[in-house]
Amino acid sequence: MYEIILELRNLKKQFGGKEVLKGVDLQVKRGEIIGYIGANGAGKSTTVKIMLGIVDGYEGDVIIFDKNIKNTKGEYKKKIGYVPEVSDVYESLTAMEYLNFIGQLYDLDLDTSTIKAKELMSLFGIEDYLNARISTFSKGMRQKLILISSIIHNPDILFLDEPLSGLDANSVMIVKELLEIFAKEGKTIFYSSHIMDVVEKISHRIVLLNNGKIVADGSFKELKENSHEGSLEEIFNEMTGFNNHKEIADKIAMAIK
Ligand SMILES: Nc1ncnc2c1ncn2[C@@H]1O[C@H](COP(=O)(O)OP(=O)(O)OP(=O)(O)O)[C@@H](O)[C@H]1O
Numbered sequence: 628m629y630e631i632i633l634e635l636r637n638l639k640k641q642f643g644g645k646e647v648l649k650g651v652d653l654q655v656k657r658g659e660i661i662g663y664i665g666a667n668g669a670g671k672s673t674t675v676k677i678m679l680g681i682v683d684g685y686e687g688d689v690i691i692f693d694k695n696i697k698n699t700k701g702e703y704k705k706k707i708g709y710v711p712e713v714s715d716v717y718e719s720l721t722a723m724e725y726l727n728f729i730g731q732l733y734d735l736d737l738d739t740s741t742i743k744a745k746e747l748m749s750l751f752g753i754e755d756y757l758n759a760r761i762s763t764f765s766k767g768m769r770q771k772l773i774l775i776s777s778i779i780h781n782p783d784i785l786f787l788d789e790p791l792s793g794l795d796a797n798s799v800m801i802v803k804e805l806l807e808i809f810a811k812e813g814k815t816i817f818y819s820s821h822i823m824d825v826v827e828k829i830s831h832r833i834v835l836l837n838n839g840k841i842v843a844d845g846s847f848k849e850l851k852e853n854s855h856e857g858s859l860e861e862i863f864n865e866m867t868g869f870n871n872h873k874e875i876a877d878k879i880a881m882a883i884k
Pocket of ligand 1: 642643647665666667668669670671672673674712
């Protein structure tokens, strides 16, 4: 029996009368890597933010670690890591100060977070910047720091929103490998991205959100069998009813003349 680690039951969310999520049902097992995909504005980040308790005012239920999050004081967040699509970091802190601050939020003692911060910064190749202010970091360095801050407390579930953004090819390989190791260890990964070839490769299961509902849910192999198309990008186009990319590109090129 697989253990269900998180579950969405008939999740609905409106913003100013606009229905973004129209009844999302999903069960995620321990150790699964879920590729959560959908067009811009489909509601992926909203789903994740609801699960993290950042967005409320929703209908339906979110069950994480067997508890409805409505009935918790947020303790479950201690076992969760999050890489947001756009992250606010404290620019004036150094990387070490920031990681120690995050470590303490997750109840790590200062010695442990200091040791882990040094080790992880070194493994990601940015150890020389431990005592540099974050405001001086390049985009990729900042992304590495965010990744480190999402795993420093050894979480059981990781929510990743475009986690590879700005990373060089070598670092991308490390992170992809790391996710596979995490899954084998029983960590659950909720991976939201528009980079279809990565989602195709790393996900055990791909969930496609369209018009506020899940319209596809299965392994890449299963999705391929149920579609006329070959790559995940093409399946995405088909399932979201999009086939006029060339026409739109032509019109954009014309529009600026
Ligand atoms: N705080 C908010 N107030 C009003 N509308 C919001 C808010 N947050 C999200 N929305 C709206 O909800 C919809 C879904 O947004 P969301 O960020 O969840 O999409 P997404 O699937 O993550 O998109 P993307 O791929 O572009 O990141 C959009 O129409 C967005 O404008």
